[in-house]
Ligand SMILES: Nc1ncnc2c1ncn2[C@@H]1O[C@H](COP(=O)(O)OP(=O)(O)OP(=O)(O)O)[C@@H](O)[C@H]1O
């Protein structure tokens with residue numbers, strides 16, 4: 001109860017933090033999807049590109065977010081930019097892997113037929129491979145989004161005014177600690193679940209007739 | 217006309233096709249036949265340049281295929297494979313429209329073409345046009361595959377074991393349909409199979425390959441069965457050689473006997489049946505005599521002796 005009261009009483013502060021949080025995640029995911037799709041398509045075409053991009057993007061995921069945001073803030077300054085860049089780096093692996101897996105899962109007979117009918121590489125990609133891989137790619141995007149929504153809270157340490165603020169502010173106070181933390185955690189969880197739900201709905205819609213979607 | 221001029225294909229150490237020279241006349245069905253790994257698929261795929269020859273030249277109507285844009289070449293040649301490879305996210309109609317769309321046909325023309333093709337392969341558009349490939353049986357799927365290959369009315373059709381994965385009954389029906397289509401369309405069809413019966417039934421000519429991609433004999437089915445050019449051909453065609461030849465001849469072509477004093481037997485067979493069917497009927501009767509009938513009229517009697525004479 002005291003948490004609900006806290007959230008309502010402090011909505012003036014929390015509202016903009018929710019907004020910033022959404023904005024940071026949206027920008028980061030937009031960039032990650034664009035870059036990740038590119039790397040994923042490149043990976044599907046060349047084993048060397050695949051090895052390199054999977055190695056780099058999975059290594060990035062092992063860097064603690066605290067350290068990554070800190071390092072990035074030295075180069076690009078405080079507040080949103082280091083957080084957006086950091087989140088992009090984290091989101092890459094699931095997007096790249098989803099794209100690569102999705103394209104590789106396309107039935108070789110379908111590709112053979114497409115080539116045999118005179119579809120060029122770009123036509124095959126746009127009309128056959130990507131449409132068929134979409135459910136798997138969306139699975140990767142979904143995974144990345146949920147992850148990034150949570151990690152974005154750490155952005156508060158470099159000054160991003162997002163939902164990490166109420167959580168971190170609790171660490172330096174002795175009163176209303178739990179409500180403060182929950183005031184950050186609950187909206188984050190809600191955003192995460194909502195994004196996951198919407199994306200899984202889209203995924204299922206698009207799955208009809210396409211490559212089978214594993215339980216991701 | 218498709219001309220192979222001293223064409224070879226090597227994959228590293230493996231010779232898939234060895235020094236092949238072959239002319240495939242326009243409007244004919246040529247069957248590439250032979251044991252697994254003898255280079256049938258490789259030979260076929262060199263026609264639409266899915267495989268490039270290591271040496272030699274392939275010409276279509278006199279033109280070196282290497283001089284043509286590879287995608288334009290492929291759009292001008294129909295291609296059907298055993299696994300069909302329909303686009304699973306596209307409807308039957310959209311699948312069939314693939315090549316017309318690539319060629320930039322307008323909507324109305326494409327639509328007319330698609331409906332015509334579906335009718336042609338025996339799939340009423342009203343019933344099938346909007347289905348997804350997952351909603352088709354194997355035989356229906358392959359019919360769509362054939363319709364798709366005919367999309368832009370190509371002169372040449374390449375078919376790689378198109379009916380190989382289909383049960384014998386439906387396969388027989390699809391073979392009949394292909395022959396019926398061919399009577400209307402007069403395409404140049406290159407058809408790969410390792411099924412001798414299918415080859416004999418469909419081929420105007422059969423090119424028989426042996427392991428290592430060597431062409432052993434190129435002849436009409438009757439000649440191939442009647443006069444094998446090598447020990448390999450003889451062995452490959454096996455014990456059923458004469459019986460298969462019977463399958464190529466009509467009962468009316470045999471010298472029939474008069475009923476004599478023995479009367480007309482109760483068992484009768486149509487004059488358009490094959491001698492193979494006649495032999496089956498003869499073996500099934502008590503006295504080995506079967507009446508030959510044509511639109512209700514008895515032409516004569518066929519027995520094992522007249523069947524033997526016909527293929528001697
Ligand atoms: N892409 C490839 N790379 C390496 N070797 C190949 C390739 N394609 C075919 N071969 C080899 O070339 C030979 C001929 O193959 P091909 O597929 O033409 O045979 P096929 O007559 O179609 O056989 P099947 O009846 O089994 O389909 C085989 O030894 C095969 O292993």
Ligand SMILES: [Mg+2]
Nearest residue numbers: 256257258376
């Ligand atoms: Mg083959």
